[in-house]
Amino acid sequence: MSKEKEYTSTCSLAMVQKIIGGKWKLVILWYLSRGPKRFGEIKRTFPDITQAMLTKQLRELEEDGFIHREIYKEVPPRVEYSLTSVGGDFVPILHSIYDWGEIHLK
Template identity: 60%
Template sequence: MGDQRFKSSVEMTLKVIGGKWKLVILCHLMDGVKRFGELKRGMPDITQKMLTQQLRELEDDGIIHRNVFVQVPPKVEYSLTEYGRTMEEVLHMLADWGQKHQERVEVLT
């Protein structure tokens, strides 16, 4: 696991899903299609600017789909692409690890 290919692959993964908010956004979208306001309400600590930026980056990487409805007022919905759905197993593994880590921290304190 210490070879250069492994390290490069991890680095590439973090370029796509790294940061404080992208994984949280993906978790929300695992539940289905969401509008911007729904995502913002689900993540009250994220700024509107940061949410917009993170959504754009995920869209650029083909992880999410942005569907714009031509109407007044404008309506935009976000969903996972088929490719984005391949992250589901990774998210479950991260959640399992996080739960175990939380339990470990609680035992140590």
Template identity: 55%
Template sequence: MARSWFDEPPEEQKEVCPITLTQNIIAGRWKLIILWHLSRQTRRFNELQRLLPGISKGILTRQLRELEEDQMVHREIYKEVPPKVEYSLTAKGQSFVPIMESMGEWGEKHIKS
């Protein structure tokens, strides 16, 4: 059976293809926007939720955890009452900022097309 372009890539390709790796890291409706907001400043969970109208707490939590697992986001827990948690970009996440800026420039150029 022939594979189509939107099928899941073979397991060996997931580790070999840099485009697939990148896509796997940023896949998710909110991940790019989360990364963009964190590129501007460290944010708390509720701040992020306010900046992303329409996202549920569960989805935000899941996407942040996945970004943390992929070492794009750092989660800092402060031992205080009430507990305080802040999210920021890691060095790996910071290295993705120029790519997001390029994506924004591309979008600006083609938004009126």
């Protein structure tokens, strides 16, 4: 007999919700799953997000280990964002969410 999982504020579900709960985080992760992107590319892809909010969401995803921020020492400086192995492990979940939306939200 399997033990029923209970919700607590520190359970895995609550912790994942805290990480991906930002309005733009899922679509940012989806976009980065296609390869490394520069800040400007991300901003152009999501014109409705403010620069401040994009910066905040990227920093949070970096702090949570989902993305990596690479700074290239060039003039002008170039910064690229890419998924970490943790972020890459999350991609199949993004595909499942996308597929669910295709079936149930059309």
